[in-house]
Amino acid sequence: MKNFSFVLTILLLLGVLENASALDWMNGPIRDIYYLGVSSDNRMVIAYRGMGSVYIKERRGLREYRDSNWMRKNAKYGNYQCHYAEFPVISFPMTISIVGNTLPHSGRSGTVRKPAVETWTRARIAANGTPISQNMWSNKSWY
Secondary structure, three states, X not given: OHHHHHHHXXXXXXXXXXXXXXXXXXXXXXXXXXXXXXXXXXXXXXXXXXXXXXXXXXXOOOOOOOOOOHHXXXXXXXXOOOEEEEEEOOXXXXXXXXXXXXXXXXXXXXXXXXOOOOOEEEEEXXXXXXEEEEEEXXXXXXX
């Protein structure tokens, strides 16, 4: 858990997870996807922003755990203005692509349509489950 806090703090300091308003992280298309590692309860943890979900392209059948809400996840991993997705652990080392799945919606900040190309991240993962490197492609239409 200390590892996640360190990684998210570094991302915040670098301005990677910077936003314009306090609620921007909850709205808009999926963006800012980061593989954080394996949690103490043996789950792969992915942080992201936006309204919708994420999936692992190479393991499309792998389903996200839905046994806790965002408040419990924030208490567990820290409130860093992002959503957390927890998945069953896969065999490592491996390179995975994490793809956003934006939920079209409308609200105070306007209407959000599903983008033609979703945001994605390619993460190289070490044998112990920690990220080695990550490459992100982000749909910048929201910014």
